[in-house]
Amino acid sequence: MIRLGQFLKLANLVEHGGEAKEVIAAGEVQVNGEIDTRRGRQLHVGDVVELRGQAARPVSEADYVDDLPW
Template sequence: MKKIEISQEPIELNKLMKFESLVSSGGEANSAIVGGLVKVNGATETRKRKKLMTGDVVEFMQESYEIVLV
C-alpha cells in the first residue's frame, strides 16, 4: 500500500486524486468517482468532495493509498 502525505486535513477526494496525479485532470477525477471506480475504506465512493482524513484508504485502478498527515 502506498502512502499519500498531506499537510492538512481534511482533503477532498477529487483534489487528492488530481494533486497526486492519479488522474490527469479534475474532470477525469470527477468522472472516475461518479462512475464508481473509486473506493474509500472498502466502500464505493461517488461523492466527489468526500472529505478524507488520516488513516483513510483510497483504492483506484488496483492500487491502494493510505492518507497520512505530516
Template structure:
C-alpha cells in the same frame, strides 16, 4: 501495503486526492472517473469527489493502487 500520501491539512477531498496522486489531471476528468468507476474509501464504494478524507483513511482505486492518507 498501502502507499502513504502526506497531507498538511486536517482533511483533503477525494477529488483533490486523486489529482494529488497524479492519476488524473483535471477536475472534469476526476468527476467523470468517480461517476463511472468510483473508488473504495475504507472499503465503501464512493462516487462523490467532495468526500472528505482524513489521516488513516484507506483509498483503493482499481487498476491504480492502494493509498493511506497520513498527516504531514
C-alpha cells in the same frame, strides 16, 4: 482533511480534475473498501483510497516531514 477529488490528483491516481470527477461518478473509486461517488467527501489520515488497482492514503503533514531524510 482533503476532498476526494483533490486527493486523487495529488496522489497521481488521475491526471486532472475532470478525470477525477468522471471516475468518482462512475463508481470506480473506493474509500476504505466501499465505493464512494461523492467528489467532495472529506478524507482523513489513514483512509485508504483505491482506483484501478492502485491504493493511496492521506498522511498528516507531520508524518510526511518526519519521513524526510534531512
